[in-house]
Amino acid sequence: MYDLGMSLSHALLGLLAVEPRSGYELTKAFAGDLGRYAWQAGHTSIYPELARLAERGLVAVTGEGARGSRTYSVTPEGYAELRSWVLSPPSRGKVRNEEVLRMFLLSALDPADALVVLRRIVEHAAEEGARLRKLVDDAPAAIPAGSAGFGYLAAEFGARQFEAVHGWAQWAIEKLEAAAAEPA
Amino acid sequence: MYDLGMSLSHALLGLLAVEPRSGYELTKAFAGDLGRYAWQAGHTSIYPELARLAERGLVAVTGEGARGSRTYSVTPEGYAELRSWVLSPPSRGKVRNEEVLRMFLLSALDPADALVVLRRIVEHAAEEGARLRKLVDDAPAAIPAGSAGFGYLAAEFGARQFEAVHGWAQWAIEKLEAAAAEPA
DNA sequence: AATCGACATGTCAATACTGTCATGTCAGTT
DNA sequence: AACTGACATGACAGTATTGACATGTCGATT
Numbered sequence: 001m002y003d004l005g006m007s008l009s010h011a012l013l014g015l016l017a018v019e020p021r022s023g024y025e026l027t028k029a030f031a032g033d034l035g036r037y038a039w040q041a042g043h044t045s046i047y048p049e050l051a052r053l054a055e056r057g058l059v060a061v062t063g064e065g066a067r068g069s070r071t072y073s074v075t076p077e078g079y080a081e082l083r084s085w086v087l088s089p090p091s092r093g094k095v096r097n098e099e100v101l102r103m104f105l106l107s108a109l110d111p112a113d114a115l116v117v118l119r120r121i122v123e124h125a126a127e128e129g130a131r132l133r134k135l136v137d138d139a140p141a142a143i144p145a146g147s148a149g150f151g152y153l154a155a156e157f158g159a160r161q162f163e164a165v166h167g168w169a170q171w172a173i174e175k176l177e178a179a180a181a182e183p184a
Numbered sequence: 185m186y187d188l189g190m191s192l193s194h195a196l197l198g199l200l201a202v203e204p205r206s207g208y209e210l211t212k213a214f215a216g217d218l219g220r221y222a223w224q225a226g227h228t229s230i231y232p233e234l235a236r237l238a239e240r241g242l243v244a245v246t247g248e249g250a251r252g253s254r255t256y257s258v259t260p261e262g263y264a265e266l267r268s269w270v271l272s273p274p275s276r277g278k279v280r281n282e283e284v285l286r287m288f289l290l291s292a293l294d295p296a297d298a299l300v301v302l303r304r305i306v307e308h309a310a311e312e313g314a315r316l317r318k319l320v321d322d323a324p325a326a327i328p329a330g331s332a333g334f335g336y337l338a339a340e341f342g343a344r345q346f347e348a349v350h351g352w353a354q355w356a357i358e359k360l361e362a363a364a365a366e367p368a
Numbered sequence: 369a370a371t372c373g374a375c376a377t378g379t380c381a382a383t384a385c386t387g388t389c390a391t392g393t394c395a396g397t398t
Numbered sequence: 399a400a401c402t403g404a405c406a407t408g409a410c411a412g413t414a415t416t417g418a419c420a421t422g423t424c425g426a427t428t
Contacts, residue, residue, distance in 0.1 A: 007282050008414090014289035024376050038285040040278060045415060047377065067376050067423045086286055086293055086301060093282025094224060098191050101222040102270055102277075104338045105198035109270055117270060153359075154288045157352050164348035168341050175337075192384095208406050229385060231407065251393045251406050 006085070007094065008049050011039050013058060013074055013082040020062055020073040023047050033132075033151075037158060053078070111176050118176070121169040129162030190269070191278065192233050195223050197242060197258055197266040204246055204257040207231050217316075217335070221342060237262065295360050302360070305353040313346030 015021060015029055027043040035041065050072060053059040058078035063071035074082070103121075106114045135155045199205060199213055211227040219225065234256060237243040242262035247255035258266070287305070290298045319339045 007280070007285055010289065011285055014292040017292040022376075027376090034288055035279070036276070037279060037281075038288045039280055039282075042416070043377080044379090044417080065376095069376055082289070083293060083297060086289055087297060092220070093286075094280055095219070095221060095282070096191070096223055096278055096280040097221075098223075098277025098279070100341075101191055101195055103341055104218055104222045105194065105266070105270055107335065107337050108198040108201040109267060113267060113271060151291065153291050153356050156355065157284075157287055157349075160348045160352045161345065164344045165341075168344045171340065172337050206406075211406090226386070227407075228387080228409090249406095253406055 007039055008041055008045060009053055009058075010082055010085045011041070012046070012049060012053060013078050014086075016059055016072055016074045017079055017082055020071050022065065022069040022071050023050055024069060026050075033154065033158065037161075038154075106172075111180060115173060115176055118169045118173045122166060122173070125162045125166035125169060129159055129166055132156075132159035132162060135159075191223055192225055192229060193237055193242075194266055194269045195225070196230070196233060196237060197262050198270075200243055200256055200258045201263055201266055204255050206249065206253040206255050207234055208253060210234075217338065217342065221345075222338075290356075295364055299357060299360055302353045302357050306350060306357070309346045309350035309353060313343055313350055316340075316343035316346060319343075 011030075011034070012026060015026055015034075021029075023043065023046055026046055029035075030039075030041045030046070050059065054061065054072070057075055058081055059072045060075050061070045062073040065071065102117070106117060109117075132155050136152070136159055139152050139155065195214075195218070196210060199210055199218075205213075207227065207230055210230055213219075214223070214225045214230070234243065238245065238256070241259055242265055243256045244259050245254045246257040249255060286301070290301060293301075316339050320336070320343055323336050323339065
């Protein structure tokens with residue numbers, strides 16, 4: 001009677017709801033922004049989880065391709081499960097983010113060390129923010145709701161997050177430099 | 185020869201670097217914003233990890249209190265390890281965030297369902313943003329670098345993140361409503 | 369025809385983590 | 399003196415995840 005590891009299964013349902021895919025293609029999706037910012041998983045977790053979802057009837061193999069590939073699609077039950085999960089109250093989701101942890105721990109360091117990290121964050125956030133902003137701009141202006149639009153909302157989300165991180169790091173640098181200038 | 189589970193150990197080193205604490209107090213720290221936004225862990229992970237850190241000489245018991253409590257402090261080696269971790273290049277840290285995953289999966293849903301979720305996000309982000317903004321405002325204006333200031337940078341970070349989420353969700357609602365108004 | 373790289377899936381042992389149960393202490397109340 | 403709730407740590411079984419290894423296919427070069 002397990003129903004843990006819920007997040008991975010729902011991530012898979014979500015991806016398959018947008019478009020049927022093989023395990024390999026799902027793995028590639030996790031190697032991109034989805035895995036980088038929302039939920040990471042390797043193929044060794046994905047394949048067994050797909051098998052479990054198929055066993056529960058939430059997905060089904062709807063095609064076979066070259067090199068033994070199997071294309072999975074969500075079943076109506078799978079879509080219902082996904083919907084109920086996304087709509088369900090947030091309560092307290094699992095959170096693990098090494099980058100954010102680093103930011104939390106910044107205060108534990110020497111201000112000089114913290115500044116080094118902050119300057120790197122400023123640079124990195126500017127790059128990632130610009131990349132995602134470009135992604136959004138290049139995407140079609142209207143949201144073709146439901147199909148190809150997957151990732152458009154997410155890209156805008158990411159762009160804004162990085163813009164916020166960028167502003168924060170600059171603010172933090174100013175604060176630390178000001179504190180260093182006038183010793184107590 | 186393991187050196188995995190790095191993040192938890194560094195979170196502990198960071199907390200102890202700010203101030204010596206017992207396992208119980210560390211557990212409470214994880215029950216707060218640290219656990220909610222950066223890295224979650226329960227006492228059943230924390231105690232064994234503390235023992236391992238002590239074995240490796242990165243922390244040490246520097247006091248014993250009532251009810252069998254042991255107060256841990258970082259050793260110089262522990263601080264060096266922490267410093268090198270925070271300063272080390274980001275490469276690709278572990279990321280797991282159920283809330284962000286939900287946002288990624290929004291596009292997989294009916295626009296009507298997505299709107300429900302987005303409106304809840306607007307509300308929640310406004311609340312959390314306001315709470316953290318208040319936390320920052322109530323904190324001392326200058327950063328007493330190194331000691332009591334822990335959490336000040338982090339609180340501002342969180343406040344800005346939620347402000348960004350708030351803006352994003354409002355933007356997304358407008359987009360979806362506009363798309364619904366003019367059917368293709 | 370051999371080679372190579374991307375495609376595609378899988379096993380397995382080791383490690384990590386969660387939830388549940390268990391145990392005991394101490395301070396303040398009743 | 400019994401009770402209660404917060405303090406404080408720990409064991410353990412079940413589940414999840416990772417990293418290393420393994421296997422084979424197909425298309426395009428060489």
